[in-house]
Amino acid sequence: SEGLESLRRAFGVPSFTPARFSPGERVEAYLGIDGGSTSTKAVLMAPDGTILAKSYRLSAGNPLDDTREILRELDEQVKSQGASLAIRGVGTTGYAKDMLKETLLADVAIVETVAHTQSALHYHPEADVIVDVGGQDIKVIFLKHGAVKDFRLNTQCSAGNGYFLQATAEKFGYAVADFADAAFRAERLPVFSYGCAVFLESDIVNFQQLGWEKEEILAGMARVLPKNIWLYVVQEPNLAKLGRTFVLQGGTQHNLAAVKAQADFIRTKVPGARILVHPHTGESGAIGAALEARRVVPHGRTAFVGIEAAALLSFTTTRDESTRCNFCKNDCLRTFVDTKPPEGDARRFIIATCEKGMVESLDDLRKVKGRFDRIKKENPNLVEIAGDAAFRSTAVRKKEEAGDPAASARPSRGTARWLSLPSARARREKIRIGIPRVLNFYSTAPFFVGYLESAGVPFRNIVFSTETDNKMYKEGSRRGSIDQCFPSKAVISHVHQLIQSSGKKGKGLDLIFFPALINLQSPLTNTIAGQACPTVSATPSVVKAAFTKEGDLFAEKGIRFADPIMHMGEPALLDREMWEFWRPVLRLSRKEHAAAMEAGWRAMDRFANEIQRAPARALLDRLEAEGRVGVVLLGRPYHNDPGLNHEILVEIQKRGYPVFTMDSLPTDADLLGRLFGGEVEAGAIEGPMDITDVWKNAYSANSSWKIWAAKFTARHPNLAAVDLSNFKCGHDAPIYDVVESILEATATPYFAFHDIDENRPAGSIKIRIETIDYFLRRYEEGLRRGKSLEAELEERVRAYRAE
Structure with missing residues (x-):
């Protein structure tokens, strides 16, 4: 009992007393709404940041209905005292933020990570970590210099969230408000395995069969909560590197048993940690939305439809075949939310999986595309540009510099094709070489393309795999090692695509060229070496094994797989390696090889600089x-x-x-x-x-x-x-x-x-x-x-x- 009282003094959320108003007073406030997955919260905030009133409502299944009811409750808290409410600005957050913004004409919608961060920093500016445990979600936000550095979410998993604790307490006959009192009556507790809620349910059944009391089981569930947060969701055992000040918020933090378990766990990892509980722990997101509305709305010029208009707002939701999007091959179902204010025009909000689905007509789709095209033009994505340019022809174009990209290509300066014998030229013009669009080729492909084009291989005969996508990865990922990183595993899918496409639309591939690059060029000074990643360097060998272990698929397709060792960071050695590999393949002379090497390095220079x-x-x-x-x-x-x-x-x-x-x-x-x-x-x-x-x-x-x-x-x-x-x-x-x-x-x-x-x-x-x-x-x-x-x-x- 004494321990529980000391916990209440240390971590208890202070009881909230709504503001008192005088009859006839005009109450100016900012409205923050948090449309969460299991509940809807809202607050009225005075211009000085004081919370005047707040309301909390468990979700009845429709966020618009829930919000209208909450707005009515807030308005009543003011009107019941003879005062009137003047909304100066409205902010929304939570999973329903965009729909609420569009239907209520709120002034701003902010992502929940930002809302919870702004709210925590408003009360605790020194916060390093925010632990938000709600009814459905667990969010752990890491801060630096007052901004979000990183965060973790529990996605679909329900392990440790508030609703799971509440449902278990109610199953044992306790209201969620009495969870802590029941848990603190336990003198011992069972040890749960942290992780999936399904396994926690199984543990509960096992512990009951072993004779554990329900209060002891509740205590054990509280104790495992921080393990679910930090080891299962966040997957970070080293809490000390995150900071010293931890702010606990979210509705679950009303439960003192859960708070004590978290405090004990954090302090074992971070001795001397400051652990603070948000004073409005259940409404922290709504407060963040109100703070943002206060920041962005100039002089109270809100676009909000008004509480009375919101109460009279009629709406319908439609999700059937008539709402299916046909703007791409996915044919996704959408949800249409149609609203009609008492005065004014009806509006439609579309819930879709991408920007294309947010419109209904081709004209609107063209406008969306036009807007994105303007944004792309004004804000170039050099990642996209470089990723495409690395695998293009390096040949110099006569009219390209004058703005004619359709000009025909001519061989690069320095080519020596005129030195070769007719039979060698014919071989080079016919050979088809496949190169996977992977790994360090994204920085070195221009060299190899420049070399091959200069040597007389037409660019049309240099076949690259396509960019990685889900379909390609799934089709080719059934082979190879399971211990590699994703980029290395994806290589097998690229080579699989080259093999399977060989022979289609013309002659098949003669060669798949995938060298093991041991080191790379670097403009840095004072370095020890310029080694490539050993996993990346070994990937050609893994690929070769993957396609030859249970039968040689290369041989079946008549393709030679070549994985020579090459050193991009040692030009003299690379010169010899390229000569030894390509001389017999392309029947090169020394002068042709020298000219091709020069062309390759020139292509690399152009790729980097121009x-x-x-x-x-x-x-x-x-x-x-x-x-x-x-x-x-x-x-x-x-x-x-x-x-x-x-x-x-x-x-x-x-x-x-x-x-x-x-x-x-x-x-x-x-x-x-x-x-x-x-x-x-x-x-x-x-x-x-x-x-x-x-x-x-x-x-x-x-x-x-x-x-x-x-x-x-x-x-x-x-x-x-x-x-x-x-x-x-x-x-x-x-x-x-x-x-x-x-x-x-x-x-x-x-x-x-x-x-x-x-x-x-x-x-x-x-x-x-x-x-x-x-x-x-x-x-x-x-x-x-x-x-x-x-x-x-x-x-x-x-x-x-x-x-």
């Missing part, structure tokens, strides 16, 4: 002039494949941000001098391409390049970073903290998508993109304010000098 760095410099200059922000992809070359990056960069581009590759970051002397000159002068580094100040073990080419790109991004105020990494990436894991520390040192916006694999969690990605968009918008606002103040200061200085 296709990537030159447009990137122009784009970066424009961002500086406009006070805007661009996003740098910190990844590996193969993350230019949209199937491997899960189109995350495309989604970021759609939000209005240009995207840079690491290879596109300009290396012009003036820019490098501006960014790194001070450190060079101070002797911290030998030159702008030196990373030894932050990373001594620079032996991995792609890892070292990623660290340098992080340094560049951190030093440029108009850039933010998105870090992509794959599950089981042994070369990325050691540099996670290095990259993060570099960017955090300058408070550069930094967002990470680590552990990417073949599963694409669309819901989680959508929430992450919305979160990134919000904080980049805020960051851009700061850039523009700074630019405006700088211009104002310069004007004052000029005026002063003129006097």
Whole structure:
């Protein structure tokens, strides 16, 4: 009993007393609505941030009905005292945020991660971690410099959420409000296995059969909750690296047994941790939405339809064959929500899985496409551009530079086809070479294409696999090792596609060329080595085994599979390796080979400088002039494949941000001098391409390049970073903290998508993109304010000098 009372004093949520109003008073407030999965919450917030009234309602199945009822309750809390309510702004959040915004004409809709973050920071500005346990969802949000750095969601899994605890308590005859009292009566407790709710249910049955009392079982369930949060959902046992201040919120935190279990668990991992419970734990999301409405609505000029109009709003929902979308082959069902206010025109909100489904007519679809095309033109995605350009012909086009992309190609300067014998020329013109569009080919393919074209192989005979997609991956992923990372596993699907397509639409492939690249070129200085990832280097051998272990599929198709060892980082050795491999295949002379090598290196130079760095410099200059922000992809070359990056960069581009590759970051002397000159002068580094100040073990080419790109991004105020990494990436894991520390040192916006694999969690990605968009918008606002103040200061200085 004494322990429970001390817990109430330490962690109990203070009872809320609604504000008192005078008869005839006009109450101005901001309205925040959280349309959650199991409940709807709303608050009225005074302009100074004080909560005037709040309302909570378990979902009855329709978020619009739930919201109308909650609005009626809030309005009644004011009117019952003889006062009147004037809404100055409305914000929505939760899974129903967009529908509520459109139907009620709310002023702003924000993703729940942002809403919960803003709410927690409003009461606890020092928060490092937010643990939000709701009825259905578990969200753990990691903060840095007052912004979301990363977060974890429980997706569809119900292990440990509030509804599961509530349902179990009610099964034992306890109201959820009495859960803690019952659990604290237990003098011992059973040990549950953390994880899936199905297994927890099984444990409950087993413990009952073993004679455990229901109060003891409830105590055991509370004790396993933090394990489900941290070990099952978050999958992070090292809590200390996340920070010291943990804010607990969400409706489940009303349960003191759950709070105590979490506090005990956190303190065993983080001695001296500060554990705080949000004062309005059940309404934290709604408070965040109200805070955002207060921030964005100028002088109370809200677009909100009004509480009375909302109460009279009629609506219908339709989801049947008449709502099916036919704008692509998926033929998805949609939900139409039609609303009709007492005055004004009817409106329709469409719930769909993509942007195409949000419209009904082809004209509207063309408008959507036109809008996206304008955004893409204004905000180039150099990841997409580089990913496409790497696998194109390297031949010089006579009229291309004059703006005629349809001009016919001629052989690259330096070609030596005229030296070859007619029989050799005929062989080269007929040979068909397949190359998988994978791994380090995303940075090295121009070299090999340039070499082959110069040697006389027509580009039409160089056959690349397509970009990775789900269909390709499934068709070819039944072979090979299970211990590789996703990009390496996907290679087997690419080779499978090349094999299966051989012989279709003309002559089949003669050769699949997939060299084992041991090292790579690097412009960095002071590095130990420039090794390629050993898993990537070994992948050609894995592929060969996959297609020859149970019968030689290459031989059956009449294809030679070639996986020669090559060293891109050692030009002299590469010259010999290319000569030894291609001489017998293409019947090359020494002069032809030398000319082809020159053409290959020239193609690499053009790919790096003309296709990537030159447009990137122009784009970066424009961002500086406009006070805007661009996003740098910190990844590996193969993350230019949209199937491997899960189109995350495309989604970021759609939000209005240009995207840079690491290879596109300009290396012009003036820019490098501006960014790194001070450190060079101070002797911290030998030159702008030196990373030894932050990373001594620079032996991995792609890892070292990623660290340098992080340094560049951190030093440029108009850039933010998105870090992509794959599950089981042994070369990325050691540099996670290095990259993060570099960017955090300058408070550069930094967002990470680590552990990417073949599963694409669309819901989680959508929430992450919305979160990134919000904080980049805020960051851009700061850039523009700074630019405006700088211009104002310069004007004052000029005026002063003129006097």
